[in-house]
Amino acid sequence: MELRQLYYFVKVAKKEHVTQAAEELHVAQSAVSRQIHQLEEELGAKLFLQKGRNLQLTPVGQLFMKRAEVILTDLERAVMEVHEFLDPEKGEIRLGFPHSLGISLIPEVVSEFRKKHPNVKFRFKQGMYPSLIRDVMRGEVDLSFVSPCPEEHEHVTGQTILTEELYAILPPNHPLAGEESIELAQLKDETFVLFSEGYSLRPIVWDACKKAGFTPSIGFEGEETETIRGLVAAGMGVSLLPEMALYPTGPLQPAKVRVRSPHVTRTIGLIYRSNEKLPLVARVFQRFLLEFFESKMLLKKDLIRKL
Incomplete structure (x- = not known):
């Protein structure tokens, strides 16, 4: 079994497509297909099944994928450690x-x-x-x-490592846009633009609204800070964002207002x-x-x- 076969296998498994994997690997599609075929022959098992235009891992393929990723990660780490030993910089x-x-x-x-x-x-x-x-x-x-x-x-x-304040962001023409600070309850009748499920800022905003005595009415959901900010700036609703997410990146920007009650923050950690x-x-x-x-x-x- 060759290391190259593991690289090709993992790439195809992630892309679910031989052609796309070959493009990222900068090799011919036939070379990828050949290496996958040789790997399956050596293992004596099918690793992929055709599903429409894509490939899907078989149960055996899923099992092998877990081990292959660990092997490649360990190898990558070993190479890094050698390079660092020779020159940490x-x-x-x-x-x-x-x-x-x-x-x-x-x-x-x-x-x-x-x-x-x-x-x-x-x-x-x-x-x-x-x-x-x-x-x-x-x-x-x-x-x-x-x-x-x-x-x-x-x-x-x-x-x-950091505790950061969240600010209310409002459309530029909003009646409260010129205020120095507001009570979050003043936004109870507004439409909110929130992050989608799974993003850590969503429950922070949701819990803050509940503390202020209301359940936010969600009109739009997004997955990028720029999307949330842009929708608010365009008048689609209001939201809460941390200060470091409010640096101007274009001509259309929302108004930023401090929330004095409840005080809304998020913590940021560094993990390993x-x-x-x-x-x-x-x-x-x-x-x-x-x-x-x-x-x-x-x-x-x-x-x-x-x-």
């Missing part, structure tokens, strides 16, 4: 994070880190809370930002696999992040004292 950090952090936070911390470590590479993976936890568990990322940080988990551990040593370069980045956010909080407290 040329390692790679695999970092996961939710979409809402990709607008400003991730570019900021990576830019700051690379000022001291310019040769370190990054591989990013975005996702929802459950998928980010899963990516850490499977070893597909070394570190991941999540919101909130899981308090108790069998396979991952971490620490809360339990009982497993992080790669050297990831440990360097982890220390940098803890120092970065600690200094950020101290600076914020100092500014508040001066006001």
Whole structure:
């Protein structure tokens, strides 16, 4: 059995299509088909079944997929460790994070880190809370930002590094758009634009509305911060978003108003696999992040004292 066969098998299983897998692998479709066929012959079992134009893993294929992914992840980690041993400054950090952090936070911390470590590479993976936890568990990322940080988990551990305030966002012509702050209850008759099920910000907004004495009427749902912000700016409803998700990215922007009651926040944690040593370069980045956010909080407290 060749390593190349495992790479091809995993890629086809994820794409569910030989042609698309071949395009990503930059090889001929016939080469992928041949390697899959040889793998099936060696195992003595069918790994895929044709389902319309796509391929679907058989039960045996699903079993083999789990092991193949572990093998390839371990091999990738071993190669990284060798490279780090030879030169820690040329390692790679695999970092996961939710979409809402990709607008400003991730570019900021990576830019700051690379000022001291310019040769370190990054591989990013975005996702929802459950998928980010899963990516850490499977070893597909070394570190991941999540919101909130899981308090108790069998396979991952971490620490809360940031608490962030959520603001009400309103259409620019909304009667409350010019207010410095509002009670969340003042939005009880509004249509809300919320994240879809599975996104961690959705239950935070939902619970805040319940604390304010009402159940939000949901008119639109989205999966990207820009979508939520754009729909609100276009007059489709109101919402709550964390401050770092409100950096202007286009001409059409919603109004941002502080919510004084109830005070709505979210916590952001940094997690990694339990009982497993992080790669050297990831440990360097982890220390940098803890120092970065600690200094950020101290600076914020100092500014508040001066006001």
